[in-house]
Amino acid sequence: MKHLAHLQLDIPKSENPRIVIIGGGFAGIQLAKGLKNKNFQVVMFDRNNYHTFQPLLYQVATAGLEPDSIAGALRPLFEKQTDFYFRMARVTGIDVDKRLIKTLVGEIDYDFLVLANGSKTNYFGNQTMMERTFPMKQIPQALDLRSHMLQNFEQSVMVKDDYEKDALTNFVVVGGGPTGVEVSGALGELKKHVLPKDYPELDFEIMKLHLVDAGPRLLSAMSEKSSEKAQKYLNNFDVDVKLNTLVKDYDGKKVILSDGTEIPARTVVWAAGVTGNLIEGIPEESIKGGRVAVDEFNKVVGTTNVYAIGDVSLMMTEDNPKGDPMVAQVAMQQGRLLAKNFVNQAKGREQVPFRYNDKGSMATIGRNKAVVDLPKFHFGGLFAWFVWMFIHLISIIGFRNRLVVFSNWVWNYLTYDRGTRLIIRTFVKDKKPKTS
């Protein structure tokens, strides 16, 4: 945002108590929608004017979808909501004693504050990795990765040096969770079906794909059966899966693994973990493991009128001492329940404690293959892939996006092609933004 000095937060006071929501993700949107015309003033802040459907971000990175297919502008979601205000502004801190939040465009007080600002890439303090690898949390990051990848292929037909050619065409993905597995599968598909048509001069045998995970199996949050299947599917796409392995060092050209293996690679995707987006001013005693500790009503431990929902929050109970997974379903359910509890509270009714209704989890691996864990049983293969597509389509916000995503998928499927191989953001490594 430019000319910040000209700007000010100018939200009129209304009769309704003011709920300030920081973050327009899965959690914040559900909360704000649930508060529609319920006698609250809702003020939402986000640094972007859009919501990102993160489960499909990897398809933007691998040239399968355009950003507008997996993101939606926030304002249209609240078009007919009275006493609702959206402000595109970065929140820089909160003051729980004075009950106000600080942004780059000024301060604003609140009656209730809800932290719904999600998570960011976790580099576990490794500065080298932060500077040299590609995170996968935001749309600009996915576009950077796409541009980098396509530019490297354009360069690979112009290099003589074999080591450099290897480095330009190899990919190392760090982290065997859903993001790492899905990116690897998509890269496998690009290698098998898409890129060889574009670069007949290149021998695609040299393009090597590696997926590295520190743990003993892929998709550790899913069933062992699904982990095994995912690994098998990835192997069919020529992805070399290295388990119980860490990245020891990376100089931008060569990855050194804990088992001593050296891999020339100009592209390393960092999908090894996420951590909460913590804002300055959250009391020290409320922070647990990089997230904000909440009770079972999503109220931040040790504060008054401050709540946290979604990825940024950590709800540890006796039944569930590790808390729920950092996934969209938890965020949405917490957002919806908190809206109801605000109403309950206002009407003097009892509040309902949060229990995660786990509807299952899944991951897709390239063309035709996916793994699905439902509470009662697990399955994989082509049918799982159709289930994965169906669930993701119906989950995407807005009829238009669904239509665009569906058309793109049908097109890609039938033609073995990807529509969006344009290098529009010329990506320069030295200028890589430090956001995560």
Place this chain on the structure above:
Amino acid sequence: MKHLAHLQLDIPKSENPRIVIIGGGFAGIQLAKGLKNKNFQVVMFDRNNYHTFQPLLYQVATAGLEPDSIAGALRPLFEKQTDFYFRMARVTGIDVDKRLIKTLVGEIDYDFLVLANGSKTNYFGNQTMMERTFPMKQIPQALDLRSHMLQNFEQSVMVKDDYEKDALTNFVVVGGGPTGVEVSGALGELKKHVLPKDYPELDFEIMKLHLVDAGPRLLSAMSEKSSEKAQKYLNNFDVDVKLNTLVKDYDGKKVILSDGTEIPARTVVWAAGVTGNLIEGIPEESIKGGRVAVDEFNKVVGTTNVYAIGDVSLMMTEDNPKGDPMVAQVAMQQGRLLAKNFVNQAKGREQVPFRYNDKGSMATIGRNKAVVDLPKFHFGGLFAWFVWMFIHLISIIGFRNRLVVFSNWVWNYLTYDRGTRLIIRTFVKDKKPKTS
């Protein structure tokens, strides 16, 4: 492109004479396609890996379409073409005596050279306008304009100062050719149908649209009837058209016109003209009015084996002393004919001189309105608008793009909405790229 020192042009010599084409636009693509399997080696250079369908660029700028809808990757167009090489590299100069071209990744010799590198925005030497206004020739420029516009609206709900609020919501478009008219119409539609839903806090009466042209009528290349209609349609969209008027000065906040009018505006779109993309090494005597003078076979005057087609070329004949207009149709027809003439030349047959087959011209003005000039008659209104849509749809390269553009248009038409209002490239004025 990074690591340039590592790169080299490594095009194997074949038995076929080598034709180097600089530029993968309308002209270059038609030429290269026409040379498919005709016993020539074709080497195409472009600084991008994609072709831009420029007639619809204004829809990207005004949030109607995503870039991938109006651009297509170049490589897939030539997938099955033997002895064809594409190199994404910037050409820095040519040496017509040594018969070689210079690029950032090395030099390469040619048997025939074809300049097909189009045109760029013409600021007529005005440095102030170049630095402070938005050109509309390339996809990144259109995305910059879109981001700038949407960011300004996000800011406008946070400013108190009335002058600043005016400046953030006003638009001045300079140049009444097709681009200026179409941008103005699209902005009018945004004002009327789209933005008020997003910003209920704003009074859209304050959003003023101005179209300024130095000449006595809009669309000066079209019929007078069409000029009049275009102006009437624009007036219906609340666009204030100022003819015989020049921009005298602009400090980034306030436009001063030659009639003394002062308009607060943070956004000025510069669509006042284009000029040829001239490469170093073109002989001085071959340059006429910022373009490359060619004979009626598109051969560059005063050179051997060097040709120029499309916008960069200027073919002045006795019948047509001003040359043909700088439009896609001319470029495509010249590209197709030059391919045939290369074959004629190789077979010792006579070459065919170029004559532009003018199929007509058109411009659209927002929803439901367009003007069309056919060689025999002129018409406007709703039917013209359908004709405009039909012609643009069938002209877009690739079935997939046609489908995507068509779906977007149907969606936008039925819902009075625009799907792509995301601010992804955070745009900072000071960092505005100096490309044009």
